[in-house]
Amino acid sequence: MRCRAVVLAFLFLAVLAAAAQEGVEEPERAPTEASSDDEIFVLPEAEVSADRDTPERITREEMDRDGASDLWEAVRYIPGVILSGGGRRNDSTFSIRGYGADSVPIYVDGIPLANPYRGEGDSARLLTGDLERIEIAKGYSSELLGANTLGGAIVLRTAKPRQALELSLKTGFGLDSVFKYADSTHVLEVGTKQALFYGKGVFQYRDVNHFRLPDSFEPSPQNPQEKGNRLWSDSKDLKLTLIGGLTPSEYMDIWVTYVYQYADKGLSPPDVNIKDYAIWDWPIWNRHSLSLNGTWSMGAFSLDSLVYFDKYDNRLDEYYNYRAFELGIHAPHSDYDEYTLGGRLLGSWEINAWNTLQAALTYKKEDHQGLRGSIINEDERTKEMHVNEDTWSLGAEYAVNPWSPLTIKAGLGFDALVPQEYWNDENEYNKLLGADYFIVQSRNMFLYTWQLGVFYQLPLGNPDTRSHELRLTYARKNHFPTMAQRYSTRFGSTLPNSHLGPEIANHVELGYRGYMGREDAAFGFSLNAALYYSAMTGKIVSVELPNPHYPSASVDYSRNLDGIDFWGFELAPDFTLQDWLTMGLAFSLNNYTINHSQDGIKVLNYYPQITFSGYAVIKPRAFLSIIPRLEYIDSRYADTEGTELLEAYVLANLKITIAWGNYVSVSAELDNILDTYYEIRRYSPQGGRSLNLMLTVNYK
Secondary structure (H helix, E strand, O other): OHHHHHHHHHHHHHHHHHHHOOOOOOOOOOOOOOOHHHHHHOOHHHHOOOOOOOOEEEEHHHHHHOOOOEHHHHOOOOOOEEEEEEOOOOEEEEEEOOEOOOOOOEEEOOEEOOOOOOOOOOHHHOEOOOEEEEEEEEOOOOOOOOOOOOOEEEEEEEOOOOOOOEEEEEEEEEEOOOOOEEEEEEEEEEEEEOOOEEEEEEEEEEEEOOOEOOOOOOOOOOOOOOOOEOOOOOEEEEEEEEEEEEEEEOOEEEEEEEEEEEEEOEEOOOOOOOOOOOEEEEEEEEEEEEEEEEEEEEOOEEEEEEEEEEEEEEEEEEEOOHHHHHHOOOOOOEEEEEEEEEEEEEEEEEEEOOEEEEEEEEEEEEEEEEEEEOOOOOOOEEEEEEEEEEEEEEEEEEEEEEEOOEEEEEEEEEEEEEEEEEEEHHHHHHHHOOOHHHOOOOOOEEEEEEEEEEEEEOOOOOOOOOOEEEEEEEEEEEEOOOHHHHHOOHHHOEEOOOOOOOEEEEEEEEEEEEEEEOOOOOEEEEEEEEEEEEEEEOOEEEEEEEOOOOOOOEEEEEEEOOEEEEEEEEEEEEEEEOOOEEEEEEEEEEEEEEOOOOOOOOOOOOOOOEEEEEEEEEEEEOOEEEEEEEEEEOOEEOOOOOOOEEOOEEEEEEEEEEEEOOOEEEEEEEEOOOOOOOEEEOOEEOOOOEEEEEEEEEEO
C-alpha cells in the first residue's frame, strides 16, 4: 500500500504542476549542445566511443539535478545498473547487467581507474565535480578502449574551459532526520580559455560526519550498533584537478592534467547482527595522476596520443575483534604501494564520406607491492609481495555507410597479458616446507575480441533529423583474471590459483533510440529501449576447499565455472512539455541462468529481477524547479545458496531549486522521505531520511 501511495503521489505532482502552468510565459531555452567553435576542446576520447557505442549518457546537468557528488551516486538511476557496497573493504561498487566492478572498467580521459591488484576501485571515491559527462557502454563497447571490457565500460570526461573566464562555487551541507549536521560538500572551479592556451583548476572536498539509520531499525543483542547514527559511517574525500593546455593552431591541442586524491574511508561499519567479528580500518586511500595528451588533425586524418602515470597508496589496519578496537590494538599496517604507467596512440582516417577507419595501440604496466608493518616498529614496513605485469591491446574499427539510413560498424581487438615479475613471501616460505600446491607460476595470456553493429535510421518523421535508430549489435569481450584472483593468499585464508583462465562473454542486443517532437520545442518525447542476451563462460568465483595443511578447516579458492547466461529488457522514456515539465523513467527486467552444478552456488547474490526509477522536473515558474523522484529495487538473494532474501524497497526523494538569474541558485533536497529501512548488502542498513541544502554560484 505504501509503494502504491507513493506512485500515485508522484503522478499527482505532475498533474498539479500542469494545472498551475496555465498562463506562465515560456522562458528562453538555454542551449544544450556546444557550438562548433568548441569542438577542438572536446577531449580525444570523444573519438574513442561515438554515440552509437554509448547509448547511455549522464550530463553535467543531470548530475547536478540528482545531487550526485560521486560516480556511485551518479549511475544509480541507469537501467541495468545495480549498486553494491559495504563489507570489510567498505567499498561502494556497482554491476551492469550482472557484470561486476572488475569486469566493467572505468576510464577518465582514457586513463583506467582501478586498483591494479584487485582490478576495481571504490566508486564513492571518484568525485564528479570536475566532470563534463559520463558515458556508459553495456556489452558492446569500443574496441579502441583496450582490454578487460567484459561487461562494457564507463567513460568519464573531464570538463575543459570554454569561456574566457569561468568561476563556479558549490557549497552545501546535510542534516539527518533529527536535524543534526551529517555531511558537507564543496566544489570550487576556476578556468580560462584564450586563443592560444587554456587552464582550469577544480577543488573538491566532502566531509561525511555520519548518516542516521531509519527509526524502524532495531539493534541486535551483543552488537555495538545501536539506534540512531550508523556506527563508523564517517569519511573524508579531497580531490584537486589541474589542467593546462596549448592550442597553437585550430588543428592541434596539447594539454597536461594532474589529479590528486586523498580519502579516509574510516572503519568498516559492522554487520548489524554479528556478535564477534574483525574490524578493518582504511585511514589512507591516495592517488596521484599525471598525464600528457595531444590531438592533431589535418583533413581526413587525425591522431590522438596519451601518456599517463597513476600512483596509488592505501592502508589497512585490522582489529581482530571489538575488544581489540576498544583497546586500540590492531595488526601491523598492511599497505598497497601501486602504480600504473601507460599510454595510447589512436589514429583515424575518414577514407571518404562512406568509410571511416580507426585504430588504437594501448599499453599499460601495472605494479603492485604488498607491504607489511612491523609489530615492534609500526612505521617500518617489509615487502611481502611484488607483482609487475604488462597489458598490450590493439584495436581497430571500420564504419561503412553504404546509403544514408544504414551504418555498419565492425571491430577487432587483440589483448595480451605479459607478467614481468612475481614474488610472494608466503609463497617462498611454503616452498621451503615442500608445500608444492602453493607454488605459483605466472603465465602469458592472449585473447581476441570482435564485434559487429548494424544501425538503421527508420523513415519516421523528418528524414533530415535522423532521430529514430534501430540497432542490432554483437560483441565478444573478455576479462583477464586479476592479480588478486590469481595470487592472493589473504593472510593465509586463500589458496592462490595462477592457472585461472579468462572470462569470456558474447553479447547480443536489439535496441531502439528515437525522438519525436515539434520544431518549436513545445513537445518532445524520447525513448531508449534494449532487449539483450549475454552468454558468459569461465566466470570466476570463490569456493571453499579443505585446507591442505589442516583438512578440518577450509580455505577459499578461485576457479572458473562453466558459465552464466544473462538476458533482460530495458526501457527509458523521457517526456518534455515546453520548458515547464520533464518526466523520465528507467526500467529494467533482469534474468539469468547458471550453467553449472557447483555445490553451494545456486543463485546470484544481490541481483534484483526488476529495478525502476522515475523523476519529474516541474517548473511552475521560470526560477522554480520541483523535482520528485521514485526508486524501486526488487527483492534479491544475499547469498549464493538462495536462503537469505532481502526485501524489495521503495525510496522517495524531493528536491526544490530556486534560481536567481543565470548565476545563483539554492536547492533543498529531502532524501528517503518515508524513512525506509533498506539494505543493498545483507546486515548493512543504509541511511534514513536526510535533508541536503546547496548553494551554487556560476559565472560562465
